Amino acid sequence: MKTKNFSFDLPTHLIAQHPPERRGSSRLMVIHRSTGVFEHTMVADLPRLLEPGSVVVFNNSRVRKARLVGRRLGTGGRGEFLLVDRVDSDTWRCLAKNAARRRNGEVFEFPDGLTGTISGEAEDGAILMTFSRTIDDEYLDRNGQVPLPPYIRRQPDEHDDARYQTVYAAEHGSIAAPTAGLHFTADLIEALRARGVDIRFVTLHVGIGTFLPVRTDEVESHTMHEERYTVPEDTARAVTAAKSEGRAVVAVGTTAVRTLESAGTDGCIVPGDGTTSLFIYPGYSFQIVDQMFTNFHTPESSLFVMVSAFAGLETMKAAYRAAVDAEYRFFSYGDACLIR
Numbered sequence: 001m002k003t004k005n006f007s008f009d010l011p012t013h014l015i016a017q018h019p020p021e022r023r024g025s026s027r028l029m030v031i032h033r034s035t036g037v038f039e040h041t042m043v044a045d046l047p048r049l050l051e052p053g054s055v056v057v058f059n060n061s062r063v064r065k066a067r068l069v070g071r072r073l074g075t076g077g078r079g080e081f082l083l084v085d086r087v088d089s090d091t092w093r094c095l096a097k098n099a100a101r102r103r104n105g106e107v108f109e110f111p112d113g114l115t116g117t118i119s120g121e122a123e124d125g126a127i128l129m130t131f132s133r134t135i136d137d138e139y140l141d142r143n144g145q146v147p148l149p150p151y152i153r154r155q156p157d158e159h160d161d162a163r164y165q166t167v168y169a170a171e172h173g174s175i176a177a178p179t180a181g182l183h184f185t186a187d188l189i190e191a192l193r194a195r196g197v198d199i200r201f202v203t204l205h206v207g208i209g210t211f212l213p214v215r216t217d218e219v220e221s222h223t224m225h226e227e228r229y230t231v232p233e234d235t236a237r238a239v240t241a242a243k244s245e246g247r248a249v250v251a252v253g254t255t256a257v258r259t260l261e262s263a264g265t266d267g268c269i270v271p272g273d274g275t276t277s278l279f280i281y282p283g284y285s286f287q288i289v290d291q292m293f294t295n296f297h298t299p300e301s302s303l304f305v306m307v308s309a310f311a312g313l314e315t316m317k318a319a320y321r322a323a324v325d326a327e328y329r330f331f332s333y334g335d336a337c338l339i340r
Helices: 043-049 137-143 158-163 179-183 186-194 233-245 254-263 302-311 313-325
Strands: 027-032 037-042 055-059 061-063 067-072 078-086 091-096 107-109 115-121 127-131 171-174 198-204 227-231 249-252 272-276 291-295 336-339
Touching (some): 027 043, 027 313, 043 336, 179 291, 186 198, 198 233, 198 254, 227 254, 249 254, 254 291, 254 302, 291 302, 302 336
Parallel strands (some): 055 198, 055 249, 061 171
Antiparallel strands (some): 027 037, 067 078, 067 107, 078 091, 091 127, 107 115, 115 127, 198 227
16 A cells, blocks of 8 residues: 555644643544544543543653764764664664764764764664763763654753653653653543553653654555563553453553554463564554554654554544644644544
């Protein structure tokens, strides 16, 4: 199927540049797959929308402050690098701003006396950078920037340190937030528990596989990069029990969907660590996930392709047209939808 079929028109003023004033105050569109009906409500209404006994699964990966800004040794030119993942103790695969201008052997100076040398090329336009010492999360917390996506056309500020992070984030490793979870407050999670909803967690560290655009003409030709995930034993037991008893499994975000679908088969979840390059597109048969809570995604992205596989392309296009007409906010800091 053609990638262009997953395009849609989106006025730029609907792309949220800032989070809502209060976490959890966003709008929520409920998309009923069986009828094609759209219901306009609020994220705060989620407890009444979910049935007692449902299992809601969150991705608790924590976003690294993975963007480093340095100066080129000798010229003083500015260099901006997003640290994607570690190749060895001192070398990282990076995405570089103005990557076409970067050359092997260039040395950049970073805060606290750190230097980095461009030491090679990697796939998908990434480069390899070897640093003068091992970089840990403590260094990035002090000297890195929040890696806001490129459609947020401003520099990160102190508010993003908290708001581009879920309240339950625990495991460092992502270069982008699992943004569906940004809507949830501690109070909302407790309200779900009071409703009788079972709250569980998985970990998938978001890498470039999640947000790289689909660049192939045919959707089926797109290849996802591998991302690491962990499914705790208690989560595997809870989800497996829910499937056997006919209770709904609700995934919060596309990364939770991919983790559950990668770790599950025939209604059973296998606990433990793994990697996934699962690309979900129309024709895929969902094994685990019954409902999906997610944001509004970018055109022709693997994320929009996934929700189209879940609800049907025409249903999702109609829902997005309704969202545009009602001036929902789109993308990472935008509003949400519950597909059921």
